[in-house]
């Protein structure tokens with residue numbers, strides 16, 4: 001209880017007239033709190049009941065992400081965990097990549113309503129190149145954080161009835177190889193560990209012997225530690241659950257068996273898997289850790305998982321995102337940063353960058369134009385040169401032709417002259433020839 005009356009605070013705020021003063025008053029108030037004893041029942045001890053009633057009325061929401069190779073028993077485990085049959089077809093092994101499938105359900109137990117989202121990584125581990133397998137999972141988790149952040153940043157917020165899709169827990173299904181973690185497991189868990197509470201589980205634990213299982217668990221934990229993968233630790237700070245949570249932390253990763261088949265054992269129907277050599281009872285703690293998982297995940301730590309998601313993982317996302325946007329808590333002089341100042345500084349920075357970019361683009365444009373201009377000039381010069389060359393070639397050819405024509409004309413003239421002379425000679429020869437014939441004819445006539 002604070003002894004300072006509210007009216008007093010308001011007075012102080014008004015007279016100080018600044019946010020800084022208000023912060024200082026609040027600090028003094030919290031530091032100066034005195035313990036007083038009550039002389040009668042007031043009623044604020046009903047606060048926990050009020051909270052419970054409000055929560056029951058609002059209902060709860062829990063979002064589970066199942067990451068694991070195709071066919072590892074993810075859907076069966078979910079059905080077993082919530083004692084129902086969620087619809088969902090088995091995935092094919094030939095997916096080109098990993099994609100995320102989210103299904104929402106509304107469950108009710110007694111008068112408590114639970115909005116449950118089960119998110120599946122479809123096609124995980126099925127590709128030859130698994131380098132990018134984690135990407136779509138990380139993007140999905142970030143997208144849910146982003147949606148929440150956008151809602152928080154809205155002027156008109158409706159966070160009280162906002163459907164929170166942030167992932168509260170990631171059940172990471174490890175194949176029961178008995179050897180060690182695959183590099184795909186390590187890489188994926190490493191990429192996810194700062195974004196979500198990871199609870200690793202060994203799937204289909206009925207296919208591995210008891211001794212091998214213990215060694216496998218130790219191996220997995222040592223590999224996680226040596227690779228710096230942070231998995232979710234059940235909290236031990238609340239003394240009501242510290243003991244059980246501490247014990248359960250030592251059992252991680254839980255080795256689980258799932259089954260929706262009910263078999264009569266003694267006079268009780270139990271979930272089990274039946275084999276020619278015997279029966280594995282899902283809820284028998286000597287057979288597997290299913291009960292431990294259900295206890296830890298749903299009955300003891302569901303609220304802590306939700307809280308960690310908000311206070312740790314979302315907070316980290318929000319901090320990085322706001323820092324990226326230029327928001328800080330303090331300025332270089334260690335004074336609180338005002339939102340207005342940050343906004344204006346960011347706006348000015350943005351406008352400055354915009355101007356710089358504009359100038360850069362303008363210069364680039366001018367440079368491009370100049371480049372184009374010089375290219376065109378070069379091309380024009382080349383064309384001129386080519387034209388000149390062709391023109392010269394043409395003139396040379398023309399001259400050559402003219403010379404040839406002239407020599408041909410000369411030849412023709414000489415030929416004509418020779419022809420005329422020859423014709424003359426020929427006609428002279430013909431004339432003298434005919435005169436001689438006449439003479440010979442005359443002589444022959446005279447003879448006869």
Ligand code: GTP
Pocket residue numbers: 069070071072073074075076077089090091092123203204205206207256257258259273
């Ligand atoms: P996809 O959604 O296709 O990736 O598969 P899934 O991981 O959801 O596996 P699903 O639950 O469909 O189970 C695949 C097969 O494994 C089914 O035949 C199940 O009966 C069987 N199965 C599930 N859980 C277990 C288990 O704990 N042990 C054994 N041995 N088999 C199991």
Ligand code: MG
Pocket residue numbers: 074075076088089090091
């Ligand atoms: Mg499935």
